[in-house]
Amino acid sequence: MSNTSNPAFPLESSSDSSRRIAILGSTGSIGVSTLKIVEAYPERFSVVSLAAGKNVELAHQQCRRWRPKLVSMATEDAAAQLRARLRPESIAVEVLSGSEGSVRVATHPDANFVVSAIVGVAGLEATYEAVRAGKAVGLANKECLVAAGELITGEARRQGKPLLPIDSEHNAVHQCMRGGKLHEVTSVWLTASGGPFLNTPKSQFSGITVQQALNHPTWKMGKRITIDSATLMNKGFEVIEACRLFDLPPDRIKVIVHPQSTIHSMVEFQDGSILAQLSVTDMRLPILYALTYPERLDSELKFDLSALKKLEFASPDFERFPCLQLAYEAAASGGAKTVALNAADEVAVAAFLDRVIGFEDIPRTIKTVLDETAGTHPESIKEVLRLDAEARAIAAEVVGTGNSGMRRTRGVHSVISGSRNN
Numbered sequence: 571m572s573n574t575s576n577p578a579f580p581l582e583s584s585s586d587s588s589r590r591i592a593i594l595g596s597t598g599s600i601g602v603s604t605l606k607i608v609e610a611y612p613e614r615f616s617v618v619s620l621a622a623g624k625n626v627e628l629a630h631q632q633c634r635r636w637r638p639k640l641v642s643m644a645t646e647d648a649a650a651q652l653r654a655r656l657r658p659e660s661i662a663v664e665v666l667s668g669s670e671g672s673v674r675v676a677t678h679p680d681a682n683f684v685v686s687a688i689v690g691v692a693g694l695e696a697t698y699e700a701v702r703a704g705k706a707v708g709l710a711n712k713e714c715l716v717a718a719g720e721l722i723t724g725e726a727r728r729q730g731k732p733l734l735p736i737d738s739e740h741n742a743v744h745q746c747m748r749g750g751k752l753h754e755v756t757s758v759w760l761t762a763s764g765g766p767f768l769n770t771p772k773s774q775f776s777g778i779t780v781q782q783a784l785n786h787p788t789w790k791m792g793k794r795i796t797i798d799s800a801t802l803m804n805k806g807f808e809v810i811e812a813c814r815l816f817d818l819p820p821d822r823i824k825v826i827v828h829p830q831s832t833i834h835s836m837v838e839f840q841d842g843s844i845l846a847q848l849s850v851t852d853m854r855l856p857i858l859y860a861l862t863y864p865e866r867l868d869s870e871l872k873f874d875l876s877a878l879k880k881l882e883f884a885s886p887d888f889e890r891f892p893c894l895q896l897a898y899e900a901a902a903s904g905g906a907k908t909v910a911l912n913a914a915d916e917v918a919v920a921a922f923l924d925r926v927i928g929f930e931d932i933p934r935t936i937k938t939v940l941d942e943t944a945g946t947h948p949e950s951i952k953e954v955l956r957l958d959a960e961a962r963a964i965a966a967e968v969v970g971t972g973n974s975g976m977r978r979t980r981g982v983h984s985v986i987s988g989s990r991n992n
C-alpha cells in the first residue's frame with residue numbers, strides 16, 4: 571500500500587535492515603517478548619537502550635545480559651538501586667531516571683528503532699520524542715495514540731518514518747492492508763475475544779472480582795490491559811488507535827467478537843473481499859513483523875491449521891460493555907475527550923485493582939469524567955499532559971482516591987459505596 575496520508579506505511583523503506591533497538595518498557599510483557607526476539611535473531615537485532623519502571627531486579631538482569639549503553643528507571647530511587655547493583659560488577663551502563671531518562675532512551679543517537687511498550691500515558695513523551703527524532707517506532711502502547719494520536723501521527727507523517735503497530739489487531743490490519751489500497755478499504759474489522767465475561771449475565775456484573783477479571787481466556791498480558799480486555803475498553807482504545815493509524819473515521823472501524831482469537835483482525839475492501847490474518851496468539855509474532863517490515867523472516871511461531879476446529883463470530887454487547895460505546899463516542903469527538911477517556915480509565919482500573927471500586931464502576935467513572943471534559947483539541951504534548959492530569963484529578967475524586975479523600979456526591983458515588991465486594 572502506498573498512501574502518503576497513512577503513517578503506518580512509510581514513504582520510503584530503509585535499506586539498512588539491522589535494527590539497533592531502544593525498548594521503552596523493557597521489563598514488561600511486551601518488553602520481555604521483544605528481547606526474546608532479539609535473542610533469536612542476533613545477526614539482525616541489537617539492544618542500545620532500555621527504559622523500565624520499578625523492577626530493578628529484572629532491569630539488572632537485562633543490563634547484565636544485553637549491556638545496553640543507557641538505561642532509565644521510572645524513579646531516582648529505582649535508578650540508584652540499579653546503579654548500586656551494577657557498580658561492583660563493573661558494568662558500564664549509564665543509568666538515568668524519570669520521563670527525561672525515558673526520552674533520552676528513546677532518542678539515543680545509536681538507536682534506529684524504538685519499541686514503545688511503557689504502559690499508559692507515562693510512555694507518551696518518550697514515544698513522541700522518538701518519532702520527532704526520526705526513529706522508526708514499533709507501537710505497543712495504545713494509550714499514546716488514544717491520548718495524542720493526532721500529534722504523533724502528524725509528526726510521523728512529517729518525518730516520513732513508519733509507525734508500525736505491535737498491538738496484534740492493528741498489526742493484522744497492517745498486514746491485510748498490504749493487499750489493497752487505502753481508498754479501496756470499506757471497513758476494518760477488529761476481532762475481540764470477548765474477555766472472561768463474554769457469557770456472564772448482566773445481573774452478575776456487580777459481583778465480578780479482581781481475580782476473575784484478571785483471568786483472560788486467550789492472552790497473558792500486563793494487569794491494566796487485562797482489565798481493559800474484560801471491560802472491552804481495550805477494544806474501544808483499539809478503535810481509536812485504528813482510526814489514527816490508518817486514517818479512517820470511527821464508523822469504518824467495526825468490532826466483532828471472535829472468542830477463539832485466531833483471526834487477529836480483518837480488512838474489507840470495496841469489491842466485497844475480506845482479508846484476514848491468522849496466527850498463533852503470541853506477541854512475539856507482531857513484534858517480529860514490526861521489527862522486520864517490509865521483510866518477513868523465518869520463525870518457529872507456526873500456526874497449526876489442522877487443529878483449527880471452529881471460528882465463531884458475534885456482535886459485541888454494548889449494554890453489558892458500556893466502555894466500548896464510550897470509546898466510540900470519544901473517538902467521534904477526538905482531542906480532549908480521548909485524552910480523558912484514557913486517563914479516567916487508568917485511574918478507574920487502578921482503583922478496581924486496589925479493590926476501591928467495583929467492576930461496573932469503571933464505565934460509570936469514565937462517563938462522569940467524559941461528561942465533565944470540554945471538547946477541545948490539544949496542540950502540543952504539554953497540553954495533552956495537562957488535560958490528562960485534569961481528567962485524572964476528576965477521576966480520582968470520583969473514585970475517592972483524590973486529594974480531598976471525599977467521594978463525589980453525584981456521579982458514581984452511591985454505586986461505588988455499595989460495590990466493594992471483591
Ligand SMILES: NC(=O)c1ccc[n+]([C@@H]2O[C@H](COP(=O)([O-])OP(=O)(O)OC[C@H]3O[C@@H](n4cnc5c(N)ncnc54)[C@H](OP(=O)(O)O)[C@@H]3O)[C@@H](O)[C@H]2O)c1
Binds near residue numbers: 713
Ligand atoms: N502485553 C500484551 O500482550 C499487549 C498487547 C498489545 C498491546 N499492549 C500494550 O503494550 C503496552 C505494554 O503492555 P504490557 O502488557 O507489556 O504491560 P506491563 O507488562 O504492565 O509492562 C509495562 C512496562 O512499562 C514500564 N513502566 C511503567 N511505568 C513506567 C514509567 N513511569 N517509566 C518507565 N517505564 C514504566 C514497566 O516497568 P516495571 O515493570 O519495571 O515497573 C514495564 O516495563 C501497554 O500500552 C499495552 O496496552 C500489550
